Amino acid sequence: MVAIYGLYIINKSGGLIFYKDYGSAGRMDTNDSLRVASVWHSMHAISQQLSPVVGCLGIELLEADTFDLHCFQSLTGTKFFVVCEPGAQHMEGLLKLIYELYTDYVLKNPFYELEMPIRCELFEIHLTEALQKDRVALLGR
Amino acid sequence: MQFFGGSEISPSLPASTAAGNNAHMIYVFNRNGVCLLYREWNRPVRTLNAQQDHKLMFGLLFSLKSLTTKMDPTSLEKRNLGVPQLPGQGCSFHSFHTNTYKLSFMETPSGIKIILVTHPRTGDLRDPLKYIYNLYVEYVVKNPLYTPGTPIRFELFNTALDQYVRSLS
Numbered sequence: 001m002v003a004i005y006g007l008y009i010i011n012k013s014g015g016l017i018f019y020k021d022y023g024s025a026g027r028m029d030t031n032d033s034l035r036v037a038s039v040w041h042s043m044h045a046i047s048q049q050l051s052p053v054v055g056c057l058g059i060e061l062l063e064a065d066t067f068d069l070h071c072f073q074s075l076t077g078t079k080f081f082v083v084c085e086p087g088a089q090h091m092e093g094l095l096k097l098i099y100e101l102y103t104d105y106v107l108k109n110p111f112y113e114l115e116m117p118i119r120c121e122l123f124e125i126h127l128t129e130a131l132q133k134d135r136v137a138l139l140g141r
Numbered sequence: 142m143q144f145f146g147g148s149e150i151s152p153s154l155p156a157s158t159a160a161g162n163n164a165h166m167i168y169v170f171n172r173n174g175v176c177l178l179y180r181e182w183n184r185p186v187r188t189l190n191a192q193q194d195h196k197l198m199f200g201l202l203f204s205l206k207s208l209t210t211k212m213d214p215t216s217l218e219k220r221n222l223g224v225p226q227l228p229g230q231g232c233s234f235h236s237f238h239t240n241t242y243k244l245s246f247m248e249t250p251s252g253i254k255i256i257l258v259t260h261p262r263t264g265d266l267r268d269p270l271k272y273i274y275n276l277y278v279e280y281v282v283k284n285p286l287y288t289p290g291t292p293i294r295f296e297l298f299n300t301a302l303d304q305y306v307r308s309l310s
Contacts, residue, residue, distance in 0.1 A: 005214035024214030032211065035222050039208050046201045047239055050194070052165040052184040052258060056241040064209040064234040066216075083214060 004131055005067060005083040008033070009102070011115040012077030014041030018118040022131070024083070044071065044079065074099055093139035094130070101126050163260035164306045165242060169277065171290055172228065172252025174199045178293045180302065202246060202254060209234045228252040235267055245270055253277070259309075269309055276301050 009018035016037035021027055028036065044058040062069040068088055071081040072095035080095050080102070105123035106112050112120060166181035176195040189197065204223070210231030211222045220231070228248050236245045238261050245266035247255045255270050255277075280298035281287050287295070 006212075026217040026219050028211070028219065032219070032222065036208060036211055039204060039222065043201060043205055043208065046197060047237070047244075049188055050198055050201065051239065051241050052181075052186060053241045054186050056239050059237050059239050062205070062209070062234055062237040064213070065232050066213050067209075067232075069212070083212060 003085045003088070005085075007083075007098070007127075007131075008037055008040070008079075008081050009118065010037045010041055010079045010081075013115070014038040015115070017116065020124075020127070040071075040081065041079065044073070070095060072096065072099065078102075090139040097130055097139065098127065101130065162307050162309065163263060164309060165258040165260075167258070167273070167302070167306070168195065168198055168254075168256040169293070170195075170199055170202075170254040170256075173290070174203075175290060176292070177253075177290075180299065182303075182306065198256065199254075202256065205237070206231070206233055236265075247271065247274065249274055257306075263309075266309075269305075272305065273302065276305065 004022050005024040006022060007018070007020045008016060011017050014037065016034050019033045019037070047059045048056045058073060059071055061071070063086065066086065067083050068086050068091070069081055069083050070091040071079060072092070073079045080098055082091060082095065082098075084091060101123060102118075105126060106118050106120050107114075109120050109122075112118070162182065165183050167178065168176060169178035171177055174196075176199070179191070179195065187194070206226065207223050210226065210233075211219060213232035216232065220226075228250055233248060234246060236243060238244070241261060243259050243261045243263050243266075245257045245259070245263075247267065247270040249255075253274070255273055257266055257270060257273070259266065276298065277293075280295060280301060281293050282289075284295060287293070
């Protein structure tokens with residue numbers, strides 16, 4: 001049921017370190033995805049400044065006309081965000097799962113340099129598995 | 142075109158009414174980024190002065206809208222990021238929420254932007270925003286003393302707005 005259009009991971013300084021497109025119309029080129037990622041990083045920071053009460057941690061969900069954007073920020077400042085169909089459920093769980101995969105297959109990879117683009121085969125394999133539609137539905141249980 | 146209205150235009154001073162409801166504040170901008178109205182009901186934290194705060198809010202909305210247009214997964218035509226758009230052009234957004242607040246946004250065809258900041262667990266506010274726009278039309282646009290593009294200072298509008306926002310759950 002759930003359609004995910006794209007997944008982005010940005011490091012703590014706003015640089016795109018991972019981008020995967022899952023069939024959105026008019027695919028963005030590399031430069032555009034880098035720009036979109038750093039714009040999101042800034043908007044996330046500005047939204048914290050504009051908070052009327054203390055303790056704001058930035059945008060969690062952006063509801064646009066044709067998609068929803070769910071964002072999860074880890075304690076170290078790495079941001080994970082998915083672009084999905086409006087009203088898609090269980091995205092928080094999915095983002096936590098992706099974070100888990102990231103810690104297991106990227107951070108524990110001795111050849112991975114921190115804050116650099118992710119090129120880890122095992123991470124991609126497990127990610128594809130996690131994003132299979134039936135698996136996302138199971139996260140709700 | 143004048144973006145970010147001149148320094149002499151400052152919106153009416155926030156009149157705190159301590160309504161005790163879950164709305165924090167409201168902003169109304171015109172298409173040039175002039176803040177026509179700012180009212181707050183419950184805002185314990187203020188990091189910037191009023192004018193800077195309005196500029197930052199308008200900038201956030203402007204950039205978020207160009208971001209959503211760029212990211213729109215259903216349209217084939219992709220324009221460059223940050224190109225100004227006419228009202229109603231491209232994929233817009235209607236709300237976002239953080240752990241501490243929810244911001245609901247509406248843009249009318251004439252470029253008036255209405256922004257309502259509420260408690261994060263508020264429901265869909267698209268219809269209430271339309272109602273607030275109706276209030277604006279009735280009490281401000283139809284007022285012969287109002288000059289378009291200037292800050293709104295009408296007691297009757299403020300009262301009607303406060304009353305309506307307080308009734309929102």
